[in-house]
Amino acid sequence: RMKIVKAGDKDLDGQLDFEEFVHYLRDHEKKLRLVFKSLDTKNDGRIDKQEIMQSLRDLGVNISEQQAEKILKSMDKNGTMTIDWNEWRDYHLLHPADNIPEIILYWKHSTIFDVGESLMVPDEFTAEEKKTGMWWRHLVAGGAAGAVSRTCTAPLDRLKVLMQVHASRTNSMCIAGGFTHMIREGGMWSLWRGNGMNVIKIAPESAIKFMAYEQIKRLIGSNQETLGILERFVAGSLAGAIAQSSIYPMEVLKTRLALRKTGQFSGIADCAKQIFRKEGMAAFYKGYIPNLIGIIPYAGIDLAVYETLKNSWLQRYATDSADPGVFVLLACGTTSSTCGQLASYPLALVRTRMQAQATIEGGPQMTMSGLFKHIVKTEGAFGLYRGLAPNFMKVIPAVSISYVVYENLKMSLGVVSR
DSSP, X not given: OHHHXXXXXXXXXXXXXXXXXXXXXXXXXXXXXXXXXXHOTTOSSEEOXXXXXXXXXXXXXXXXXXXXHHHHHHHOSSSSSSEEHHHXXXXXXXXXXXXXXXXXXXXXXXXXXXXXXXXXXXXXXXXXXXXXXXXXXXXXXXHHXXXXXXXXXXXXXXXXXXXXXXXXXXXOOOHHHHHHHHHHHHOGGGGGXXXXXXXXXXXXXXXXXXXXXXXXXXXXTOOSSSOOHHHHHHHHHHHHHHHHHHHHHHHHHHHHHHHOOTTSOSSHHHHHHHHHHHHOGGGGGTTHHHHHHHHHHHHHHHHHHHHHHXXXXXXXXXXXXXXXXXXXHHHHHHHHHHHHHHHHHHHHHHHHHHHHOOOOTTOOXXXXXXXXXXXHHHHOGGGGGTTHHHHHHTHHHHHHHHHHHHHHHHHHTTOOOO
16 A cells, blocks of 8 residues: 555655545546546447457457456456446556556657757657567657757757857857858858767667666666656666767767868868877767766756646546647647756756867866856856757757657658557
8 A cells, every 4th residue: 555655645754645645546547547448449438358358468468368357357346247437446546557558658758859959868668569669660760850850950059059169248149140150161061060970879879878778677676667757767867877978979079070160170080080189088078077967957857847747738638548649749848858958058058168178288178167167257147058049949940850750750660659
């Protein structure tokens, strides 16, 4: 019964008062209604053994008729060998069910949306998706969608990097002025500087993050199909830290390539060679600490806001299905990642500035705290948010493009959603 107390205890005092119990029952009944509806394929208000066998088969579990009958009998009070809504609810009401495959199926968001930041907690996949190999198709579709959306919004991304590094009180860069400066300095193509690296790093990063997340889930020792929100945050942040540590030199290269002047480097390999020759290996890990710390506010706030929006939608509007539809999914995903970006933006700005510090003889090499103090002293708190305008301008186009590409690729790859 501790599970019920844990599931319903909102104020975390280890006790379940009457109000919390009523809230738990209401919330729980809503989830049970969704599962009942998804099991009742004949829509006759009853679940029979065939429907139980079929739904378990969908989840990759095959059971015999005798086992299905046994399950039925444990819930069937009136001996009809079918379960109606009241029997289903009475049986399950005191068994917390937070791992409902249908909800996992429809509410993926970090695979679908690419806002150019790679700090989101990975999505959950149902047992069925893992067994049938649908998970890697989702990841491939998500990666390709990210590549297209990053390429389409690359000029705004490059402008953000330039503003983070060069804008100050004396050199106030506006959006139109920034674009004019880039085109004048390097022509139209210069707007896409740094994009190649930004696209190349998607594949290794998402693969490492997904594998790390699945391993950490095992280490946490959760035998449930999905994790609770706190466990997801811990596993997701750790997986993000592992992925970022593995590919961090690529992040530095992306920033240096975006900031390069015409003719400075002949390509990615030349850029890496020159940095290594002039500044040594350490240069590839500049800004690593603020980047790592930034994962925590980003992942935590993105996850918390998304789960809150998801649960309030499920409670209010989910009557027949947990499928929120395109608009709700996009709105929830965009809102949560925007909140996450806002919270971690000063750390991202300091990271970019540190990545940009070239080891020039006599040039200042600032630490993270030194840079924070310097920016606040010379530019005020506003200085920590330079480049925020182009960053937010690219969120809606990036999310929309990645969603459309993802949906089309999903169909080509044969991903089936029930």
